[in-house]
Amino acid sequence: MVSLFTMEGLSGLLFFCFIGLTLAGAVVATNARSLIRSVAGLAICFLGVAGLYYYLNSPFVALMQILIYVGAVCVTIIFAVMLAGSSELKQLTRRNGLVGPLAILGSGILVFALAGLALKTEWLAAPCRVNRGTVEDLGQSLLTTYSMSFELISVVLLVAVVGSLVLARQGRDK
Amino acid sequence: MHVDPEIIRLLAFLIGVIAFAALNAAYLVWLERKEAAHIQRRIGPKEVGPFGLLQPLVDGIKLMTKQLIVPAGVDPVLFKIAPILVMVPAIMSFVTIPFSDTLVARNLDIGLLAIFAFASVNVLGLLLGAWGSRNKYAVISAARVVSQNVAYEIPMLITVVTLVMISGTMNLSKIVGLQMGGFWNWNILNLSASPLMPIAFLIFFVCMLAETNRAPFDMAEAESELVAGTFTEYSGMGFGVFFMGEYANIVIGASVATILFLGGWDCPFGLFPGVHWFLLKMYFLIFTVIWIRWTYPRTTFYGLLNLSWKILIPISFVNLILTSAMLKVF
Numbered sequence: 225m226v227s228l229f230t231m232e233g234l235s236g237l238l239f240f241c242f243i244g245l246t247l248a249g250a251v252v253a254t255n256a257r258s259l260i261r262s263v264a265g266l267a268i269c270f271l272g273v274a275g276l277y278y279y280l281n282s283p284f285v286a287l288m289q290i291l292i293y294v295g296a297v298c299v300t301i302i303f304a305v306m307l308a309g310s311s312e313l314k315q316l317t318r319r320n321g322l323v324g325p326l327a328i329l330g331s332g333i334l335v336f337a338l339a340g341l342a343l344k345t346e347w348l349a350a351p352c353r354v355n356r357g358t359v360e361d362l363g364q365s366l367l368t369t370y371s372m373s374f375e376l377i378s379v380v381l382l383v384a385v386v387g388s389l390v391l392a393r394q395g396r397d398k
Numbered sequence: 399m400h401v402d403p404e405i406i407r408l409l410a411f412l413i414g415v416i417a418f419a420a421l422n423a424a425y426l427v428w429l430e431r432k433e434a435a436h437i438q439r440r441i442g443p444k445e446v447g448p449f450g451l452l453q454p455l456v457d458g459i460k461l462m463t464k465q466l467i468v469p470a471g472v473d474p475v476l477f478k479i480a481p482i483l484v485m486v487p488a489i490m491s492f493v494t495i496p497f498s499d500t501l502v503a504r505n506l507d508i509g510l511l512a513i514f515a516f517a518s519v520n521v522l523g524l525l526l527g528a529w530g531s532r533n534k535y536a537v538i539s540a541a542r543v544v545s546q547n548v549a550y551e552i553p554m555l556i557t558v559v560t561l562v563m564i565s566g567t568m569n570l571s572k573i574v575g576l577q578m579g580g581f582w583n584w585n586i587l588n589l590s591a592s593p594l595m596p597i598a599f600l601i602f603f604v605c606m607l608a609e610t611n612r613a614p615f616d617m618a619e620a621e622s623e624l625v626a627g628t629f630t631e632y633s634g635m636g637f638g639v640f641f642m643g644e645y646a647n648i649v650i651g652a653s654v655a656t657i658l659f660l661g662g663w664d665c666p667f668g669l670f671p672g673v674h675w676f677l678l679k680m681y682f683l684i685f686t687v688i689w690i691r692w693t694y695p696r697t698t699f700y701g702l703l704n705l706s707w708k709i710l711i712p713i714s715f716v717n718l719i720l721t722s723a724m725l726k727v728f
Contacts, residue, residue: 230402260529264476267522284508287515295518302525303544306537359508359568 239279246272254327259305267298284359411503415492422649423642424454430688437692464634472631473530480527481636484643487516487523491650496571498663498673509570510558513654517609520647521547524618524628527640531631539627542699543618546608549703550615553710554605557598560714560721561658564591574662581666586659590728592721594713599659601710601717603683606651608702610644613691617699652683 227233249272252265270293277286366374428443428450435442443450468474494509496502506512521544528540564585565573577584585591586599608615619627629640656662656679663676697705 231404234405234408258473260476260526261473264479264526283506284511287508287511291511291515291518294522295515299518299521299525299544302522302529303541306525306529306541 235279238275242272242275242279244272245269246276248272260302263298263301263305266301267294270294270298284362411493415503416489419489419492419646419649420642423645424458426645426648426684426688427457427641428454429685430691433685433688434692437689458638461635461638466636467633469531469631471532473532476526476530477631478636480523480530481632481639481643483523483526484520485639485646487519488643488646488650491516492646494570495650495653496574496657496662497676499571499671501673502571505569505571508568510562510568510573510654513650514555514558517647517650518551520643523643527632528628531628533630535624535626535630536628539618539620539624539630543611543628546611546615546617546702549706550605550608550710553601553706553714554609556711556714556718557602557605558658560592560598560718561585563718563721563725564588570657570662574657574664577661578664578671580664581661584659584661584664590724592717592724594717594720595659597713598717599655601714602655602659604705604710606655607687607690608706610647610651610687612648612687614694614697615702616691616696617702620696648684648687649680652680652687655683656680 246269249265249267249269253262253269254265256262256265270289274286274289274294277283277289431453432442432450443453446452446456468477491513493503494506494512496505496509524543525540528536528543561573562568565576567573581587586596588595592598607613611618618624619629624630629637632640653676656676660679660683663671663673665671665675
């Protein structure tokens with residue numbers, strides 16, 4: 225039993241805090257009645273996930289998670305809701321009573337499958353890891369091994385930008 | 399009972415960082431009021447203590463003793479969570495700022511990224527607070543905050559990327575270490591890396607003003623049109639915490655500018671580098687920020703967006719391309 229007043233004890237406690245944040249945020253995001261509250265829950269969930277990334281020895285990915293998902297994606301969603309107007313004031317309700325139990329069943333099966341997979345896979349030991357997850361390693365593999373997917377993602381983003389511009393222009397002409 | 403000395407160090411830095419943030423917030427309000435007063439040929443706060451120096455403490459007590467009113471129509475959860483979401487990331491950013499060679503709470507290898515990651519949460523806090531208070535002025539202000547922050551984050555990050563390319567690291571201590579030995583080594587005068595470096599500093603400074611919602615870019619809290627913007631429905635310490643976050647963000651912005659461009663704790667003449675030089679440069683920048691606020695009127699919203707998209711972003715891209723070309727050629 226590790227004492228709470230050592231570094232390991234404290235970091236273990238923080239680890240459980242991050243797990244708690246992730247789960248609580250996810251529950252709020254899926255169950256909140258108002259749309260903005262769901263987004264707030266989503267932001268909390270992302271913060272928890274960022275903490276988990278930090279514990280997985282990749283601080284870069286953790287900070288990117290905060291910068292992009294909390295700082296950009298959540299803000300964009302809220303902004304979209306604000307621009308969409310009064311639909312947020314309408315409380316969200318479930319159309320069918322069967323949806324909730326079915327969703328729980330579905331996610332339960334997913335969790336079971338993922339957990340089974342994680343337990344059965346033979347994970348590589350620490351010395352065999354490909355790289356140390358530093359910025360240099362990430363940049364190098366993005367521009368060499370994975371340059372194709374990297375370029376394809378930029379094409380997708382370009383299409384999204386052009387598409388949104390086209391949609392916005394149409395609205396202006398009316 | 400045995401306690402790990404590392405934990406005591408952790409606690410000491412935690413308390414130190416929070417105290418630094420809070421003290422700065424309190425006394426920057428004093429500085430702002432004094433400076434504004436002298437610019438307008440008034441005296442400013444003078445009754446409480448010598449030169450009104452105890453005014454911030456009294457103001458703090460006043461704010462803390464006020465009733466925390468949660469208006470009837472608001473979303474109570476979002477309303478209460480928003481000030482915390484503004485304040486906590488600001489304090490987290492202080493953790494990685496190196497005030498001197500040895501005085502840094504946690505010397506992260508990607509410290510620069512950490513500061514920008516935490517700074518991006520600030521907008522979310524303001525947005526949730528504005529939407530939670532169900533107030534038209536607050537919502538208009540939030541819409542402005544978002545478009546302003548998105549517009550000015552781009553030139554700011556491009557300028558920072560230029561700096562990272564020159565330094566080859568995101569570790570703030572190492573970035574300062576590369577600039578040691580006199581003002582001609584500072585990045586602002588690093589003309590061999592890119593002749594546009596002084597302009598890059600100017601871009602960074604302007605973006606910092608806009609990101610922290612300071613005049614002439616204080617569209618978010620335009621008192622003459624939007625009452626108090628996002629803070630309209632907040633009273634007492636809810637308002638106080640928002641303001642502490644705001645001033646903490648200004649301190650962080652000035653610190654990052656000092657570290658990236660002005661050589662951090664380095665002395666301009668190569669003598670006695672130390673934390674005093676860092677504080678001197680940082681407070682000079684903050685002084686300038688306040689000076690600008692009381693000198694220039696507020697811009698229009700279109701003027702604000704045009705400045706970013708049509709002037710700052712193209713110039714910062716030119717700087718980025720020029721710097722990478724210079725790095726390859728020389």
